[in-house]
Amino acid sequence: MAPEIVDARGRWCPEPVLLTRRALDSLTGDQLTVLVDAVAARENVSRMARNAGWSVMVEEIDGGYCLTLTRPS
Amino acid sequence: MVLTGAVIGTLAAWLVHFGNPKNMGICVACFIRDIAGAIGLHQASVVQYIRPEIPGFILGAFIIALTNREFRPFGGSSPLTRFFLGTLVMVGALVFLGCPLRMILRLAGGDFNALLGIAGFTSGIAGGTYFLRQGFTLGRSYRQPTVNGYLLPLAAVGLITFLILQPSFIAFSEKGPGAAHAPLLIALSAGLLVGILAQRSRICLAGGLRDLILIRDPHLVIGFLSIFAFALVFNLALGNFGPAGFAGQPIAHNDGLWNFLGMALAGLGSVLLGGCPLRQTILAGEGNTDSAVTFLGMLTGAALAHNFGLAASPAGVPASGKIAVVVGLVVTIGIAFASISRVATTAKKGAMSVGA
Numbered sequence: 119m120a121p122e123i124v125d126a127r128g129r130w131c132p133e134p135v136l137l138t139r140r141a142l143d144s145l146t147g148d149q150l151t152v153l154v155d156a157v158a159a160r161e162n163v164s165r166m167a168r169n170a171g172w173s174v175m176v177e178e179i180d181g182g183y184c185l186t187l188t189r190p191s
Numbered sequence: 192m193v194l195t196g197a198v199i200g201t202l203a204a205w206l207v208h209f210g211n212p213k214n215m216g217i218c219v220a221c222f223i224r225d226i227a228g229a230i231g232l233h234q235a236s237v238v239q240y241i242r243p244e245i246p247g248f249i250l251g252a253f254i255i256a257l258t259n260r261e262f263r264p265f266g267g268s269s270p271l272t273r274f275f276l277g278t279l280v281m282v283g284a285l286v287f288l289g290c291p292l293r294m295i296l297r298l299a300g301g302d303f304n305a306l307l308g309i310a311g312f313t314s315g316i317a318g319g320t321y322f323l324r325q326g327f328t329l330g331r332s333y334r335q336p337t338v339n340g341y342l343l344p345l346a347a348v349g350l351i352t353f354l355i356l357q358p359s360f361i362a363f364s365e366k367g368p369g370a371a372h373a374p375l376l377i378a379l380s381a382g383l384l385v386g387i388l389a390q391r392s393r394i395c396l397a398g399g400l401r402d403l404i405l406i407r408d409p410h411l412v413i414g415f416l417s418i419f420a421f422a423l424v425f426n427l428a429l430g431n432f433g434p435a436g437f438a439g440q441p442i443a444h445n446d447g448l449w450n451f452l453g454m455a456l457a458g459l460g461s462v463l464l465g466g467c468p469l470r471q472t473i474l475a476g477e478g479n480t481d482s483a484v485t486f487l488g489m490l491t492g493a494a495l496a497h498n499f500g501l502a503a504s505p506a507g508v509p510a511s512g513k514i515a516v517v518v519g520l521v522v523t524i525g526i527a528f529a530s531i532s533r534v535a536t537t538a539k540k541g542a543m544s545v546g547a
Contacts, residue, residue, distance in 0.1 A: 127331070128265070128268070128331035128332045128333055129268075129328075129331055129332075130329075130332060130465045130481065131398075131465055131466075132323065132398070132401065132402070132405070132465060133465075135406065136324075136405075139406065155263070156261075156263065156265075157261050158393050162393075165408065166406055166408065169408060181334075
């Protein structure tokens with residue numbers, strides 16, 4: 119199955135968090151990739167996901183961050 | 192977050208001690224209003240002064256963002272809509288007589304009218320979260336040429352220069368709240384420090400309640416509580432507190448309904464904008480040109496509020512101010528609804544182009 123991606127680049131907070139939250143609620147797989155470009159968005163999405171029990175891996179990409187959220191096992 | 196709140200609360204109490212108006216150690220709305228008066232955008236002679244705290248916020252956030260490589264000139268997320276929302280947030284705040292930050296400081300100074308403001312602000316935010324849940328968005332932003340991010344910090348330097356040189360075209364109040372101010376260096380240093388900490392912590396008065404309601408995250412609201420606790424302690428220690436009550440509070444009126452509705456407008460507008468007036472000012476320093484436009488909208492709102500006689504005073508809320516708040520709420524809700532439907536179409540188009 120193709121990895122599911124939320125592209126929240128260019129979105130001012132709180133939109134990246136809301137987009138991610140919505141995607142997590144309807145996610146069928148175990149992994150979600152979130153693209154953000156602001157540090158504040160990276161922190162906010164990470165905090166929300168970790169609070170919900172998901173593990174978060176952050177990778178710096180060109181002009182932003184790629185967050186990999188993995189469902190709690 | 193606790194530290195940022197603690198520093199803001201403590202500094203606010205000390206700034207009053209050093210000469211800022213009572214319960215107004217720091218108020219983003221009031222200070223922008225004073226700046227609007229100083230540069231001649233309105234002629235209310237009691238509220239004209241270049242408050243160095245505001246350029247301090249912008250420059251503090253700008254310097255720390257540059258240092259941490261978080262300075263990013265971005266913009267293009269409905270700047271015109273943001274301008275008007277900023278204008279309306281300011282009208283709401285000036286009917287209450289304070290931004291969300293001063294609302295907390297007023298309570299911490301024994302002004303119970305702030306409780307109605309907090310109730311209104313919370314209602315406005317709760318209303319705003321409804322629109323966020325429905326998919327409200329002002330659209331995405333894009334990278335801007337770097338110079339865009341430097342302009343507002345440059346304007347902040349210009350304001351400080353005017354304050355030091357005091358050229359004849361800048362107006363300074365001789366009496367009233369505008370004449371009450373802490374010494375320049377103290378106020379500017381406090382502004383810079385708050386700017387730096389607020390940038391690092393992302394503290395936001397509207398965001399605190401929003402996240403609590405929307406995603407049950409207390410992270411930001413802790414800053415809110417911390418400001419209150421520390422301002423209260425230092426107000427008591429420095430003798431700034433009270434007498435507590437509703438009547439005769441400093442630079443406040445006790446018309447409960449309009450305290451409530453004014454802050455409801457400020458809260459709703461702030462949620463749609465993604466942050467309270469303080470947060471917008473900080474973001475503007477980081478290179479967020481949408482927030483810089485919002486800041487200019489707030490400056491315009493402050494000028495109009497006094498030119499049209501909308502702003503409240505200790506005597507109460509003028510009829511025109513009440514009409515403005517109602518119109519402001521209607522327009523803001525209208526913008527909120529309109530920005531939901533627009534999203535639906537954009538999303539559909541997006542899905543098609545992905546499929547193609």
